Amino acid sequence: MPNLDRQDNVFVLDLGDGENRFHPDWLAAVGAALQEVEKAEGPRALVTAATGKFYSNGLDLDWLFAHADQHQDYVVSVHELFARLLSLPVVTVAALQGHTFAAGAMFSLAHDFRVMRADRGYWCLPEADINIPFTPGMSALIQSRLAPQTAHEAMLTARRYGGAEAASAGIVDRAVPEDAVLATAVELAQAQLNKAGDTLGTIKSRMYAPALATLRDTANPLG
Numbered sequence: 001m002p003n004l005d006r007q008d009n010v011f012v013l014d015l016g017d018g019e020n021r022f023h024p025d026w027l028a029a030v031g032a033a034l035q036e037v038e039k040a041e042g043p044r045a046l047v048t049a050a051t052g053k054f055y056s057n058g059l060d061l062d063w064l065f066a067h068a069d070q071h072q073d074y075v076v077s078v079h080e081l082f083a084r085l086l087s088l089p090v091v092t093v094a095a096l097q098g099h100t101f102a103a104g105a106m107f108s109l110a111h112d113f114r115v116m117r118a119d120r121g122y123w124c125l126p127e128a129d130i131n132i133p134f135t136p137g138m139s140a141l142i143q144s145r146l147a148p149q150t151a152h153e154a155m156l157t158a159r160r161y162g163g164a165e166a167a168s169a170g171i172v173d174r175a176v177p178e179d180a181v182l183a184t185a186v187e188l189a190q191a192q193l194n195k196a197g198d199t200l201g202t203i204k205s206r207m208y209a210p211a212l213a214t215l216r217d218t219a220n221p222l223g
Helices: 024-039 061-066 068-086 103-109 136-145 148-157 163-168 178-190 198-207 209-215
Strands: 003-007 010-014 045-049 054-056 091-096 099-101 113-117 174-176
Touching (some): 003 024, 010 178, 024 068, 054 103, 068 136, 091 103, 099 103, 113 163, 113 178, 136 148, 163 174, 198 209
Parallel strands (some): 045 091, 054 099, 091 113
Antiparallel strands (some): 003 010
């Protein structure tokens, strides 16, 4: 399960050492961690990281298929997580040490910055291949954070981007060796500690107002 630690003024949220899929318990734990970061005072920033082969493999489809009657509520909870992270009043950095797929890739886009391992692992939006359309909220998030041509390619072709390719496409900000991923993410976060606060939250909320409104549309989250 996710675990929140603090290194001086940088919070580090370890998402786990498995596929880190969005089980309801996982979503609740990440939400509680974000609340703790948001309520803290003084200079601070957030890094999310993981251990093992995956950063996150996205939605917990096994749980979802077993609880089909809760589909809409589940999607709302995922959208809420994306919106909360996208507008969090601290600088956020995702340390992508492993595969980052589907909703896991969208989760990474809700961060301000991304650092990815250069030599192994893929960032991918596979929805076109697995026949699961993006919700309006997911589409809005992706298109608000990627250049139009990159969003078009990533969403329509389900391309798997390696670290260097993801950096060239502007999906991630840095592609570095495996042993430098977390350290680089923490370094980026430390450089922005003093930005935390209401002003930053307002800037993010206004910058991403259309995407946030779509993500928070609980009346029709599935389109």
